[in-house]
Amino acid sequence: MPRAGQRPRLVDVAERADVSLATASRALAGRDGVSAEVADRVRQVARELGYVANPYARTLAGGASSTVGLIVHQVDDPYFSEIAGGVIQLAAEQGLLVQICQSGRDPDYELQQLRHLIAQRVGIILISGSGYDDPRVEAAARAELAAFQDHGGRVAAIGRHALGVDAVLPDNEAGGNALAHHLIDLGHRRITVAAGSAGLTTVADRLAGVSSALRQRGLPPADLAVVHGDFTRGGGRTVTEQILNEHPETTAIIALNDAMAMGVLSTLRSRRIPVPGRMSVVGFDDVSVAADLAPSLTTIRLPMTEMGRTALSLALKPRSARPRRRSTGHLLVVRDSTGPVPTA
Amino acid sequence: MPRAGQRPRLVDVAERADVSLATASRALAGRDGVSAEVADRVRQVARELGYVANPYARTLAGGASSTVGLIVHQVDDPYFSEIAGGVIQLAAEQGLLVQICQSGRDPDYELQQLRHLIAQRVGIILISGSGYDDPRVEAAARAELAAFQDHGGRVAAIGRHALGVDAVLPDNEAGGNALAHHLIDLGHRRITVAAGSAGLTTVADRLAGVSSALRQRGLPPADLAVVHGDFTRGGGRTVTEQILNEHPETTAIIALNDAMAMGVLSTLRSRRIPVPGRMSVVGFDDVSVAADLAPSLTTIRLPMTEMGRTALSLALKPRSARPRRRSTGHLLVVRDSTGPVPTA
DNA sequence: AGCGCTTACGTAAGCGCTTACGTACCCGGC
């Protein structure tokens, strides 16, 4: 008999279906060893009673945890919130709950969040964002995740390699390459990269693609300048000031993510520098506002929502012997922020 | 003795500190009935062992759940992601984990998410976003939340009243009022509101503020037109087309949130209608990109991060007899998207 | 008819915690 005002328990279902606790549990878990007839009866009663298993009891008893932990650099950055959207979508479809944490782009804090998630016994961990090229931190994270997996935890990474786990990876190098080719095709020769923190693998990869484009076109490395800031709008603004001062010959700026590109555009506007009339600007990611900026932003489209979904689906699959990789497509989206090099 | 390769349990701590399980539990919970000396010893051992309580066991046994559920309309909408950022910030400071869900602006689905969170036994629920003026849905949510609270659950709402729970509420009416006054001061007389879905209380409240401003200025109601879309950039674009067709005399558009305002700006730009030269545009919320748009957006600033924090802190306080309300400040931020009415 | 094997189910242990209750001890008061 369900206690008044309380959620029904498995015993309540079992009693009412006139079976034992064990049978009820098996029936609801879809395990076999239960006749189809009894299983139906149990499921029927559960539905009538509105029974939902207590996840705490279930997990304690050794069942699989139904919560997935997601670590992002910052939730209110559209890149991450779109990824989170994809994760949450698929999680909802699967009846899973998503625990979300931010690292604030601090590797040590991220490690701490990771440990916290593990200590909280979430079943699945998704790590999103760029990796750090600090070997100490990445090795610690790697070790932590390996131990977690050995105890049955499931892990996937989004946009970062070197963690030794399943990962969905955009081809950052190819994207950077495509951007640079686009600008070179437009006649630009003095290109400056507005890069994020030098310690991020994403930055290094995108940058590598840009450099290789120059090489492929036989252009001297001196045609390329690189200025580091951080992957935010504020970072884009700061970096733009620096570019204008230190590399005044620049005719095109490659921002290594859209957030920075927004900062770049905003600063150029306040300096009354026409885009693309006097300066072309490109971004990377194609966050959804990119199309609505003025001018609309030429950028590399990454399927962020899809990336989130894919990462979760990887983590949901049984663990494979060696880490899987899923690469995502990318697409150069040409809009109004790029144009031919100005004729001096 | 901690089992090899396993996380330490409370018994491990207890044994090593040479006390009983109960004492160890009390010591770590900071409950009294434990001598200071013993309590210190236990805490010390726990630290050495890296002990973290298993939240599933803790919750099952009747301890407080340490997870907060957050329901938003959509995570990749900057309004919600900034609120979520605030919630996550404070949660991290308190050692809590945040479970996040999206309702996709569908009242029925939102109700389902709410039930899911409750079924999953989260301890605290935060509901963010506009309420629905559908009495059926709101009443159902109210009932669900009341029952949840009666069983010890904690609830707070952000930006919605009528739920019968603690709430943090921006003064939507005053904000709408301030926007309208600003435009009227600039000489605008044919104002059209780009409103979100008619069924949202937020829309009704902001709209009420706008209407009252016209009344306060002795302007005829006919000076105001209202077109409904949805609270997204796409909604803003659609609505703008409609305004241009059906209300060509309009000189100023009040978008009832920033997302719509972005859609409005984008459509006006593609139609080559100068802002604010021929049309002034205002938004509401002041999401962080608002300042970086071209032209930068005049809007009402809401302290979204703070709202998230406040909501969680309300939920963390012991329940009060009657629902508390915290109102947030709001501020008219005048930027470049508004100007004097064009002289015909 | 008797054996073993499978299938369908029940019994009960135990996951790691919290907490009601019990017990030993020490204090001061008469």
Place this chain on the structure above:
DNA sequence: GCCGGGTACGTAAGCGCTTACGTAAGCGCT
């Protein structure tokens, strides 16, 4: 000296589930 009352701690009962193991029934086989 004894007793009532507080303090500090231990014992053990659960929280609601999963699952290893046990058992009874039914099957085909010799």
